[in-house]
Amino acid sequence: KVTALAEALPEEAWRVAGVKQRTRTKSPYPPFITSSLQQEASRKLGFSSGRTMSVAQRLYENGHITYMRTDSTNLAQEAVEGARQAVEGRYGEEFLSKRARSYGGQTSESAQEAHEAIRPAGSDMKTQDELGLAGQEGRLYDLIWKRTIATQMADARLRYTNAYLHVETGAGHTARFRASGKEVLFPGFFRAYVEGSDDPEADLEDREHPLPSLEEGDAPDCRGVEPNGHETKPPSRYTEASLVEMLEEEGIGRPSTYASIIETIQRRGYVEKNGKQLVPTFTAFATNNLLEKQFEQLVDTGFTAEMEGVLDDIARGEREARPYLESFYRGEGGIEKRVEEGLEEIDPKQVSEIAFDKWTPYVVRVGRYGPYVEGPLEATDETATASLPEDLLPGDTTKERLKDILEESNAGDRPLGVHPEHDMPVLLKNGPYGPYVQLGDNEQQGKPKR
Structure with a gap:
């Protein structure tokens, strides 16, 4: 029925029933903190969280950027002034925000650092080329530079258009369609930085999907109708970027530990990287079975975030460490008791x-x-x-x-034939690493040739 309708509709008269437009502005993103830098470096540069922090460490040690482990989005006054001068000099006054932008201080109550945001060091806002940076250090510095500069640029203005089209089906029914378009009226900070894109200029073109000029009552020609089915898709697998985002949202870990968490789950064989995706292994499923059965509370994200808060209280001197640790390890339901119970009750084959x-x-x-x-x-x-x-x-x-x-x-050995020179059977065998070919059986003297 749908296919027949799609074939018939192009022959009918189409009419624009209405056109709605709205204009929206989009403000620049805050300057980088540790988690957002790791996420963007993963999306744009393909860097792992560990590589991002390693390269950022070198940039920091060489005096090119500020400290890279921070929860703060605050920019020092010299950075704001330097960024505004760079915007006006490189892009023109029209791309400069009317007022200096500030982005508060720390992004969460659990923020552990008092540093400012990650930005180019000093007030000159020198580019990658001006500093002579290349390779991975140059690419990461350029990312940080663009994000910082963009914070002091004007808002982008976009226009969204929805056109509503009606067509009579010939059976007394009206088929209704909607076409959507988007135009960038003024690029603003997009000129320097587009989140998730390596090339702001190219991405500006991709972001524009303008509709032709349409007014209510117009009768556009229909060149074809294609029936497309839509299915609900399962959630996407985590990438390093989306996993860091989730850790931050759930309050698990700190900026300084995100990279090591991701590195650990890969080193222990819990996940493997498939492109940018982190794919769980059988070892991960088995480990998860054990933890959920015997240490359910400890792997609950709420408990983990709560524990992080307690450790912050201890670090600030607002709570005693020893009583908490005694309870955690030796108290009722503590780790020590759970391990002892597990040694007696857990069936390794089952978990x-x-x-x-x-x-x-x-x-x-x-x-x-x-x-x-x-x-x-x-x-x-x-x-x-x-x-x-x-x-x-x-x-x-x-x-x-x-x-x-x-x-x-379990099929056993399969004879493939007899070797003409050695007059011995050639067997196809299966081993722990897959099939292989062997000359002779296992009863011959010496080690068989494989």
């Missing part, structure tokens, strides 16, 4: 099991030597196991894939 209905009758477990599949063999219905390939991740695992791995691993 390491990863099972989904779509995999039935197969399950995945994580053992000493990595993840493996367990399930019945097709021919005998006997339960068997097989190691999973190192590059197989839970999100890519299907019932069919698990079955193939299990069957192939």
Whole structure:
């Protein structure tokens, strides 16, 4: 029915039923703090959080930027004046904000630093080229410079247009469509900095999607109608940028620990990077099973954020450290008691099991030597196991894939033929790292050639 309607509509008379326009202004983003720098460096430059902090450390040590571990968006007066002079000199007075912009102080109650925002050091606001910076240091400095300069630039002005079109279907019904457009009336700070874009000039063109001039009563020609289905998509996987954003929102960690948190979960094999995405592994699922079963309170984000607050109180001298730590480790429900209970009650096989209905009758477990599949063999219905390939991740695992791995691993040796020179069988075998070819069987003298 939808396809038939789409084929018929271009032949009908289209009419513009109404046009609505609205103009909006967009103000510059605050200067960088640690978390926003890590997020933008990930989006724009493809830097990991660890690399961002390492490069920023070198820039700081060489006197090019202010301290890079901070929760404060405040800019010193010399920075504001220097940025305003740079804007007027490079872009013109029309791009300068009418008044000097300020961005408060710290971004959260738990902010632990009294430093100002991350910005170019001094008041001259020298560019990457003027400082002779190149490579990773040059790219990160340029990002910081543009963000700082943009804070003192004028608002961008955009115009949004919605055109409403009606067309009679011929069956006494009216089909209604809406076309949306956007124009940049004045780029303002976009000229220097567009969040998530490496090239502000190119992004300005991408941001403009103007509609042709339309007025109510116009009769535009229809060149075609294409039926498109829309489905609800699952949430996107975390990237380093979005994970840092979540950690900040939930109050987990501090600016100085975001990079080490992300580095740790990768080093321990809990996630693997697929492009920019952080993809959980089977080890992550098994670890999560254990923590939720035995240490449920400790992995609750609310408890973690609350603990961070307590540690801040201790650091400020508003709370005694020893009583809190005694309770945390040795109190009722403390870590010590939970570990002792876990040693007696936890079934390692059960907590390491990863099972989904779509995999039935197969399950995945994580053992000493990595993840493996367990399930019945097709021919005998006997339960068997097989190691999973190192590059197989839970999100890519299907019932069919698990079955193939299990069957192939337990199929035994397959003779491929006889070697013409050695007069020995050539066998296709399966090992923990996949299939391989072997000359002769295992009963021959010496180690077989593989």
